[in-house]
Amino acid sequence: MTQHVFQAEGAKLTVFLDGPEWDGAPTATIGAFTCKAETAGADVLQQAITFARAQGLSRVIGPMDGDTWHSYRFVTESDGSPAFLLEPRETPMPLELFKVAGFTEISQYFSARVPLTQTALTKPASTDTFTIEPWDGTNPEALFNQVYDLSSEAFSQNMFYKPISREAFLAMYMPMVPMLKRELIFFARRPDQSLAGFLFGTPNFAEGPQPSSAILKTYASLERGAGQHLAYAFHKAAAAAGYDTAIHALIHDDNQSAERSAAEGADVFRRYGLFGLKLDG
Numbered sequence: 001m002t003q004h005v006f007q008a009e010g011a012k013l014t015v016f017l018d019g020p021e022w023d024g025a026p027t028a029t030i031g032a033f034t035c036k037a038e039t040a041g042a043d044v045l046q047q048a049i050t051f052a053r054a055q056g057l058s059r060v061i062g063p064m065d066g067d068t069w070h071s072y073r074f075v076t077e078s079d080g081s082p083a084f085l086l087e088p089r090e091t092p093m094p095l096e097l098f099k100v101a102g103f104t105e106i107s108q109y110f111s112a113r114v115p116l117t118q119t120a121l122t123k124p125a126s127t128d129t130f131t132i133e134p135w136d137g138t139n140p141e142a143l144f145n146q147v148y149d150l151s152s153e154a155f156s157q158n159m160f161y162k163p164i165s166r167e168a169f170l171a172m173y174m175p176m177v178p179m180l181k182r183e184l185i186f187f188a189r190r191p192d193q194s195l196a197g198f199l200f201g202t203p204n205f206a207e208g209p210q211p212s213s214a215i216l217k218t219y220a221s222l223e224r225g226a227g228q229h230l231a232y233a234f235h236k237a238a239a240a241a242g243y244d245t246a247i248h249a250l251i252h253d254d255n256q257s258a259e260r261s262a263a264e265g266a267d268v269f270r271r272y273g274l275f276g277l278k279l280d281g
Contacts, residue, residue: 010037197221
């Protein structure tokens with residue numbers, strides 16, 4: 001990533017010049033924004049905007065550490081409950097400074113929680129298109145290689161999607177191996193054993209070594225209905241493993257998984273936003 005750091009006493013951020021497209025136009029993204037002093041934060045933010053304009057870019061989005069594979073989104077609403085594992089933390093001052101600088105919300109997301117006693121009550125209709133199987137716990141590098149391949153295809157039409165190299169992807173996710181629980185990771189496979197979908201779940205270790213909640217972190221599918229079957233398997237397995245709550249994490253408001261979460265009776269406890277600024281109007 002082509003990046004430039006701006007800092008002053010009490011504030012620091014990074015500008016990434018090769019961000020994903022927005023409205024068909026190339027963007028800069030602003031990420032890694034830390035701010036303890038409002039004046040310093042406003043100053044470095046304006047420096048970043050001026051820098052992006054000087055590079056010939058007409059769009060700036062943030063917070064985003066270069067792309068959606070890395071950290072992005074502000075917390076915009078919360079019930080005050082502790083952050084779960086891998087969740088964006090609340091940063092009220094940077095959020096307010098973005099708004100004052102003219103950024104507006106361009107994409108919305110949420111997280112919701114649901115007691116596992118009220119999930120997985122109705123098994124999805126059987127299908128011959130694919131079967132659901134848990135990860136066998138072996139060869140985690142092969143696991144993440146498969147996840148990379150399917151993610152790259154399944155997410156390619158998502159707003160703000162930008163490809164990432166296999167090497168960069170593995171460098172991000174392989175350090176997570178010690179936290180993996182095989183009973184919370186599932187694949188949907190076609191009869192020829194090709195991958196039709198995956199679901200990546202993890203215990204909420206932010207609660208400590210024996211968490212009571214399990215996070216449905218990411219799932220993707222290339223076959224109609226695979227997502228529903230994967231979610232059913234996850235909820236059922238999490239309940240069997242002794243967790244009492246499922247967290248449906250970081251869902252886009254317009255995603256089909258938002259409808260599934262609502263159908264499970266999950267309650268939204270946090271909302272997030274991605275913000276954008278157009279420099280040509």
